[in-house]
Amino acid sequence: MKGIVLRKNDNQVVVETLPIPQVGDEQVLVKVICTGICGTDIKLLKGQYHLRENIEKVVVGHEFVGMVVELGASVDNIKKGDRITAQPTIRSCGTCQYCHTGQFNLCKDRTRIGFDADGSFAEYIVLHKDQIYHLPDQISDEAAAMIEPLTVAVRAVYKAEIKPTDTVLITGPGTIGLLTLLVAKQHGCRTLVCGTKMDEKKLKIASALGADKVFMNDQWKEEIGAEKISIVFECAGHESAVNMGLELIVPKGQYIQVGTKSSKIEVDFMTVAYKELRITGSIAAIREDWIHAIELMVQCEDKAQLLIDKIYPLDKWETGLESLLNNGGPKILLQP
Known part of the structure; x- marks a missing residue:
């Protein structure tokens, strides 16, 4: 598969041919339908974000919609063909005061797709079953790719x-x-x-x-x-x-x-x-913000669609980035 990768050794972003990732027991393999370029992704794509010490390269991207194509042996709440999106947080420590109260966004040890593990600027992505949110049929693929930033807005306003x-x-x-x-x-x-x-x-x-x-x-x-x-x-x-x-x-x-x-x-x-x-x-989002954001997108998709400027194929990501930097957007989407 193709993926947009940030490499640590030369701090460059390139399109690489990568193996399709394998799923573990509690993971699912998702075919990415549509993914959005975030402001944080711009820092990554411009080489302004340094990877953690133990990470040599990572596929960028964390705003997306996709379809489940393979299930791990221990996954029972998801099925093949489900159209889903997912929170960027893969895991948190589970033991700090914030994790105990569901505020994993504040855990200092949380890991995220697109930063600490491979993200959505690729044809396929592996996710943990607990990251996933099912999508109502009423939400289009383009709008679904904007649910992650909507969760950030929901959390802010609810403050x-x-x-x-x-x-x-x-x-x-x-x-x-x-x-x-x-x-x-x-x-x-x-x-x-x-x-x-x-x-x-x-x-x-x-x-x-x-x-x-x-x-x-x-x-x-x-x-x-x-x-x-x-x-x-x-x-x-x-x-x-x-x-x-x-x-x-x-x-x-x-x-x-x-x-x-x-x-x-x-x-x-x-x-x-x-x-x-x-x-x-206000930073990132937690589960209740995701639930509210999905419900809100059902009601407000026609307005949310106004934010989308252009949709590019994945290998035209540089054109999409240039469009954003030249006052495009506010939202540019990529399709693998």
């Missing part, structure tokens, strides 16, 4: 206590930001989305998704006016967006950090104190 009277600001209209908007709109709140000049296309998608106002972040002083922003979802992971959100939010407001960055950023924490803000982070 806040949103009322219909709230005004919510979302910074960064990438895939996560736009899906966060989609989830937040279910609460009936007023929503604002801001981005950079490079995000003009994505801001138009935000409007189509129901954003009440979109604007460029260098125009926020003119655009915000009398808006009373009570909740901020920071989805860009940039210092300027973080501090803009902290400046704009009203006292006693809720601030949720969703976007990530590999380097440290400077934050005006005195604003946090003086405004008595409630701040939390």
